[in-house]
Every structure is written in C-alpha cells, then in structure tokens.
Amino acid sequence: MELYDSPARHVAARLVAQAGAGALGGLGRAVPLRYVDRDDPRPPDERWVRVRPSLAGIGGADLALVTGRASAYLTAVVGLPFVPGREVVGRVEQQVALPDGRVLAAGARVVVDPVAPPAGSVSLSGAGSPSEAGAGVGARAAEVGVGGGGWSRVTLAHRGQLHAVPEGLPDERAVLLDALARAVHAADRARVAPGARVLVVGAGAVGLCTVLALRAFTDAGSVAVVARHPRQAQVAGRFGADAVFDPAGAVAGVRRGTHALRVTPSSGGSFLLGGVDVAVDAAGSAQALATALRTTRAGGRVVVAGTPSDRVDLTPLWARGLELVGAARTSADPGAGDVLARAWELAATAPLDGLVTGGYPLTRWRDALAHAWDAGRLGAVRVAFDPAAPS
Known part of the structure; x- marks a missing residue:
C-alpha cells in the first residue's frame, strides 16, 4: 500500500x-x-x-x-x-x-x-x-x-x-508491542506520584495499554478512563480502570471523583477548579486534549501520548500553570531498552487476547x-x- x-x-x-x-x-x-x-x-x-x-x-x-x-x-x-x-x-x-x-x-x-x-x-x-x-x-x-x-x-x-x-x-x-511501548513511555513521562489520581482520555489501543502500564509500573491511586464505546469501557475495567466516563460526562465524572468545583464560562466547555493530578491524552484529538486540560488540577501534568491532529485552546495550560509533556518515542529517549523490556513483559502477561x-x-x-x-x-x-x- x-x-x-x-x-x-x-x-x-x-x-x-x-x-x-x-x-x-x-x-x-x-x-x-x-x-x-x-x-x-x-x-x-x-x-x-x-x-x-x-x-x-x-x-x-x-x-x-x-x-x-x-x-x-x-x-x-x-x-x-x-x-x-x-x-x-x-x-x-x-x-x-x-x-x-x-x-x-x-x-x-x-x-x-x-x-x-x-x-x-x-x-x-x-x-x-x-x-x-x-x-x-x-x-x-x-x-x-x-x-x-x-x-x-x-x-x-x-x-x-x-x-x-x-x-x-x-x-x-x-x-501490539509498539502500542505497549508507547504506553509504558507515556506512563514514565507522566511521573505519577504514589496515590496520584490519573485520567486517561481515549480508549483505543494506546489508551487501554496506558492503563495497563500505569497499573503495572506506577503507584497510581485512582485511574479513570474516558471511553466512547461499551467494548472499550469493558476492556478498560479489565485492565485496571476504577471508573469509565463517556466523553460528554467526563468533566462531571472527574468532578464527582475528585470533589472539584465545576465552572462553566459564558462560551466554551466547562472546566474544574481541582481535578486529577495527571491526565493522559491517548486519542490525539482536540476534544481529548481539551478534556485533559480542563480536568487537571492547577499545577498538574498533561501528557500527550496520541498523535495530535487538531488545534486546541491552550488557555487552561497558561491560566492554571499546567505542565504539558509530549510522549512520542524517539531515538533520543534515555532508557529506551528498558521501555521495550517492560513492553515485552506486558505482551507476555497482560490479558490481551x-x-x-x-x-x-x-x-x-x-x-x-x-x-x-x-x-x-x-x-x-x-x-x-x-x-x-x-x-
């Protein structure tokens, strides 16, 4: 082709x-x-x-x-x-x-x-x-x-x-090795503190594998996932997600789970005062990144693991002092061999059938x-x- x-x-x-x-x-x-x-x-x-x-x-x-x-x-x-x-x-x-x-x-x-x-x-x-x-x-x-x-x-x-x-x-x-390796690298880039609250936006192969990597290689507390479809939600739960939200209910779901305050401007989407400690955009869409930015607490971290394909309003990044981190695997990555070793481990042991x-x-x-x-x-x-x- x-x-x-x-x-x-x-x-x-x-x-x-x-x-x-x-x-x-x-x-x-x-x-x-x-x-x-x-x-x-x-x-x-x-x-x-x-x-x-x-x-x-x-x-x-x-x-x-x-x-x-x-x-x-x-x-x-x-x-x-x-x-x-x-x-x-x-x-x-x-x-x-x-x-x-x-x-x-x-x-x-x-x-x-x-x-x-x-x-x-x-x-x-x-x-x-x-x-x-x-x-x-x-x-x-x-x-x-x-x-x-x-x-x-x-x-x-x-x-x-x-x-x-x-x-x-x-x-x-x-x-699935590449999807698993991208997920392991994203989990590393997220630098999740013990007990931290994490949101994964997107439940395709990379998003679901990111849930696996977070559970296998970090001490994350709650892990929530934004998924569009029932099968994705089922797999996310099997992989270790504590909660799954559809895109329309993501802001409300994170608000309930983190006891944040929801704010709705005169135009544009709602956002939270409070929210998760780390969000991972695993979808690469403007909607996914916007959801991640609007549900992460001030000073938190947003990891872009999906391939970006649209423009997004970055005002929340500026206004709330968020850290935006790219997570593409490149030849310059330190520890690339370790990432692949852990990806092979997941390929052999995770419920991927x-x-x-x-x-x-x-x-x-x-x-x-x-x-x-x-x-x-x-x-x-x-x-x-x-x-x-x-x-």
Missing part, C-alpha cells in the same frame, strides 16, 4: 474523516492511497533486511497520515510515496546478526520497532527506486518514531529495529480502513492487515 502525493485527495480525505462514521463508505475512495504491485525492495547495504509482515496494525498515527489529519510538522519527515504501517510483526528473509550479538536464522519472527537506532545509522541514501525508499521505514520518519512500511508484502527494516519475538508468543500479541481483529489482505484495504476508523463502535480495539493472506 502506498500513500502518494495528491493535494486534492488529502483535502477530500480530511473532509470525509471529519464527517464521521456516516461517511465511511467514501473514505477508501477519498484517501491518497493505492495498492501497487512492485518488485521486492533491495536492501541498500548489509544493515538493511527484508521482512515479510505477517500482521500489520492500523493505528491512529497511520489513520491520521492517510486521512490528512496529521500535522504538517510530520510532512518534513515522511517523504512521499510512503508505505504506512508502524506496527509490524513478520519474518526475516535472511540470516541477520542483531546489534546485541544474537543471530536470527532466515524465517525467524521479529517485530520491527518504528523507532530507529541513533541518528546517522539508518540512511537510505543509496535507495533510489520508489519500492526501496517507500517500502523501507525511512530514516527521518523512524528517528522521530513515525515509522512505516508494514502495509506491504515485503518491507525493509534496519537490523537495529529488529526484535526477536519470544517463542510461544502469538503474532496477535507481538504486533482478542484485542487484535481483522487479518485483512492488502487488496481489501478500503474495508480495513473503514473497520479501523470505526473500530470502537464495532467493538474492535486494533484492526490489522495480514499481508500474507490471499487476495
């Missing part, structure tokens, strides 16, 4: 996406995405390896890119044509020596980490064809954790991005995108491609 440059389609896709679930029949026809059948990409040097994806998730960052909702900031690191798909589990085509000294045989299962090794080690300057530059992760995109390449029959990955899948761990769990659905062949990409875009309403947490599936 190839995302290509088409200003008209980018505008059309954004308009269709803004129209909501009722317009999903037109999403596949609007997005500047196409199925192309090219020769397998050629590794530019020995640092690059061909991987055949067996599952590739359709995450929020991918949807933001293909629907034109992603910030223009990211266009500087995502050259077109570009193959989306940052959540990849697959098999290497040849024997490969990993940076830690382990040697994987051809056919070994790996997860491709969308975050690249340190800058300067992943250049694709020798790759001239669209299949090579597009199917590979791409140095600049991977350095800031955008990543891609999974929505393809064969993709290129730098050997520093490969992580062996433990024997016995199903692909359906392994493909049934979270990944779909298994769409690439030729059914329009159906897959529609399912992923409306996943919450349809009772899904993560929808995935199965690039090896017959058309």
Whole structure:
C-alpha cells in the first residue's frame, strides 16, 4: 500500500474523516492511497533486511497520515510515496546478526520497532527506486518514531529495529508491542506520584495499554478512563480502570471523583477548579486534549501520548500553570531498552487476547480502513492487515 502525493485527495480525505462514521463508505475512495504491485525492495547495504509482515496494525498515527489529519510538522519527515504501517510483526528473509550479538536464522519472527537506532545509522541514501525508499521505514520518519512500511508484502527494516519475538508468543500479541511501548513511555513521562489520581482520555489501543502500564509500573491511586464505546469501557475495567466516563460526562465524572468545583464560562466547555493530578491524552484529538486540560488540577501534568491532529485552546495550560509533556518515542529517549523490556513483559502477561481483529489482505484495504476508523463502535480495539493472506 502506498500513500502518494495528491493535494486534492488529502483535502477530500480530511473532509470525509471529519464527517464521521456516516461517511465511511467514501473514505477508501477519498484517501491518497493505492495498492501497487512492485518488485521486492533491495536492501541498500548489509544493515538493511527484508521482512515479510505477517500482521500489520492500523493505528491512529497511520489513520491520521492517510486521512490528512496529521500535522504538517510530520510532512518534513515522511517523504512521499510512503508505505504506512508502524506496527509490524513478520519474518526475516535472511540470516541477520542483531546489534546485541544474537543471530536470527532466515524465517525467524521479529517485530520491527518504528523507532530507529541513533541518528546517522539508518540512511537510505543509496535507495533510489520508489519500492526501496517507500517500502523501507525511512530514516527521518523512524528517528522521530513515525515509522512505516508494514502495509506491504515485503518491507525493509534496519537490523537495529529488529526484535526477536519470544517463542510461544502469538503474532496477535507481538504486533501490539509498539502500542505497549508507547504506553509504558507515556506512563514514565507522566511521573505519577504514589496515590496520584490519573485520567486517561481515549480508549483505543494506546489508551487501554496506558492503563495497563500505569497499573503495572506506577503507584497510581485512582485511574479513570474516558471511553466512547461499551467494548472499550469493558476492556478498560479489565485492565485496571476504577471508573469509565463517556466523553460528554467526563468533566462531571472527574468532578464527582475528585470533589472539584465545576465552572462553566459564558462560551466554551466547562472546566474544574481541582481535578486529577495527571491526565493522559491517548486519542490525539482536540476534544481529548481539551478534556485533559480542563480536568487537571492547577499545577498538574498533561501528557500527550496520541498523535495530535487538531488545534486546541491552550488557555487552561497558561491560566492554571499546567505542565504539558509530549510522549512520542524517539531515538533520543534515555532508557529506551528498558521501555521495550517492560513492553515485552506486558505482551507476555497482560490479558490481551482478542484485542487484535481483522487479518485483512492488502487488496481489501478500503474495508480495513473503514473497520479501523470505526473500530470502537464495532467493538474492535486494533484492526490489522495480514499481508500474507490471499487476495
């Protein structure tokens, strides 16, 4: 699958996406995405390896890119044509020596980490064809954790991005490693004090995994979640949430739980005097970030873990002295290895069965995108491609 440059389609896709679930029949026809059948990409040097994806998730960052909702900031690191798909589990085509000294045989299962090794080690300057530059992760995109390449029959990955899948761990769990790692990193960035009250806004894969990470790796007190759909609320409770609110009732729910004072201005949404100690925006929408800002106590912390896609009023940030913290994983993160180790721990032990659905062949990409875009309403947490599936 190839995302290509088409200003008209980018505008059309954004308009269709803004129209909501009722317009999903037109999403596949609007997005500047196409199925192309090219020769397998050629590794530019020995640092690059061909991987055949067996599952590739359709995450929020991918949807933001293909629907034109992603910030223009990211266009500087995502050259077109570009193959989306940052959540990849697959098999290497040849024997490969990993940076830690382990040697994987051809056919070994790996997860491709969308975050690249340190800058300067992943250049694709020798790759001239669209299949090579597009199917590979791409140095600049991977350095800031955008990543891609999974929505393809064969993709290129730098050997520093490969992580062996433990024997016995199903692909359906392994493909969630990036969502789990993002959640662990967000929990670290939140710096939750013992007993602190936390609100997670958004109950997609990253939001739900953040609840897992908060319960596993912090001493948070109460953890509440804002979820739009019944299945999300059920999973949030199973993962350790003490309370779940729908978006319309989030401010009222947090007010009751924290005994805060609700204030309603003459225009705009209500906010709280008081509230949670930490809020995590795991959805990446203007509404989600606004909810986080308006329900966090003065001097509290708001963590942006979702990929931002809209503008939001930052007056609460200024007026209440909030700390706004970004939580994208990048190659510059200290302790990246520890984050991945804890993500693997959750992949092996957390109750993740049934979270990944779909298994769409690439030729059914329009159906897959529609399912992923409306996943919450349809009772899904993560929808995935199965690039090896017959058309």
